[in-house]
Amino acid sequence: MPDDLINSFMTGPDENGRFGQFGGRFVSETLMPLILSLEAEYEKAKTDPTFWAEMEDLWKHYVGRPSPLYYADRMTKHFGGAKIYLKRDELNHTGAHKINNVLGQIILARRMGKTRIIAETGAGQHGVATATVCAKFGLKCIVYMGAHDVERQAPNVFRMRLLGAEVIPVTSGRGTLKDAMNDALRDWVTNVRDTFYCIGTVAGPHPYPAMVRDFQSIIGKEVRWQLAEQEGEGRLPDTIIAAIGGGSNAMGLFFPFLDDPSVNIIGVEAGGKGVDDRMEHCASLTGGRPGVLHGNRTYLLQDNDGQILEGFSISAGLDYPGIGPEHSWLHDVGRAQYVSITDVEALEAFQLSCKLEGIIPALEPSHALAHVMKIAPTLPADHIIVMNMCGRGDKDIFTVAKHLGFDMKI
């Protein structure tokens, strides 16, 4: 574990956008000049106090930050082990962590003079956040969403349309997040001059993985001072846990703690029907190998010939065959541990959160919670777990009802 800056885990990516072998800029030439100008614009904004002043103002008055760090006492008692805290990012405006990042990207887009915003979305949370911020700033917004996801996340589709966004159902591939990202890239390459691509996770070509991570890091930064406020000066969490599709909420929680060796870091991937050779899951790190897709090298679900496989998960937000490149690197260097949770386990955690804490979680953080359920009973009472409750479950009630055999027709 590092104890000096030279060995810090927080210095990546390098000038080529690499975290070790992962990351990079694997895009077509048409997009390359724009990616470079975005990088320059972001580098400028990063050290510009007026940029962060605008962000902080919007985070506070528009999003409702800081989100609470909540001690889940009944859940803690129920498991009889570690002390469980939930970072309540589901209480943000639009109901998830996604808006933290969208605000940053839209402010950048405005600085770059772009008037047309495109986004991809899986569960719809990033699409809703993008549509929301575009409405606030009067920007044209187009959201690509897999046709399969349009169907299973109907409330979010309607929300986006109410907010004035155009939702384009994507029918190529199996109609999920991966295919939506392909079509968003095709749109971008066609409309490169006036369009800004607002990517929803810590993936894509450099500088997106680093930029999205930096915007989401507000989550971990708040946890640091909030925990100290509640548990005493200098007290760090012993374990931090978050769910991972592309991995933006996890990166946001993890990043500020990477150089604190006492903090145990766990990412939870979607195990779908189980991580085995049937490949009906989205656990890229547990069941994939390094490859190149959507602008970056990272762990991917793929066959022996390098063809990308479709993921499978009950959660549309985790249904992606890749993962952010920084997670791949943290996995390979061993700084973070990555586990998987099945659909069935996540559904159980979903219900437990409702009953014990009065919090209806999204299916994505339900995966993280399911892992908390596994480890909390085995840990001592003075062990502090912080889990990122990255989204609320209103959008998922139809899916959950279907799986629990409950008839929603009135």
Place this chain on the structure above:
Amino acid sequence: MTRIDAKFADLRARGKKAFVAYVMAGDPDYATSLEIVKGLPGAGVDIIELGMPFTDPMADGTTIQLAGQRALAGGQTLDLTLKMATELRKTDQTTPIVMMGYYNPIFSRGVDRFLEQAKAAGIDGLIVVDLPPEEDTELCLPAQKAGLNFIRLATPTTDDARLPKVLTNTSGFVYYVSITGITGAAQAQAGDVAPEVARIKAKTDLPVIVGFGIKTPETAASIARVADGAVVGSAIVERIGRGDSPAQVLEFVRGLAEGAHSV
């Protein structure tokens, strides 16, 4: 001198422009695709672009996406694509074959192993859409070292400041993408293309070939007039997709080649 260099020297000597045809390897199945590929030189094709199917072709429009899906559904693999080149080389030693596609299937195979196999199969050059100059150490430099041409795409967004970077390490020819967009989209306009080709040619001695948005013999002719040649992909692939016989496809190709060669 590679087969590509030799081909352009020959075309120059005859005062002709190049006609380049793209087909997706294995579309709709291996046997049909091989029959079409074998017929391309006879139909007037100077350089063959052999598409490597990929599940996520991010720079391609619907026509080529569907061709890739048909090929993969028909069981096409990287091994079979290389085998097609080997088969063609049994009867044709001069027509350059350029493999075109995306990086992951190559990366998955292992760059060194792939280059060795491609060379052995008689492949002459590579066009890999998602490898800009910034990623040259991945495949471009090893490919050049192995004696394969690495053909780069220049686009309308490649400005003067960036152009030298794009031209460095490019060999064989420069592929100018006539539009900002995906394959099979808008119609290429010779009037827009001419100054761009001139801009590139001022900075390189390599031939400049233009592709994207060329669908008819007339457009092929108008583009060939202002460049060193024209590429047609989607328009040919569309005919394969709708079930035209290899003879019908080759007849269409012959018309396009005549267009490009008429100037």
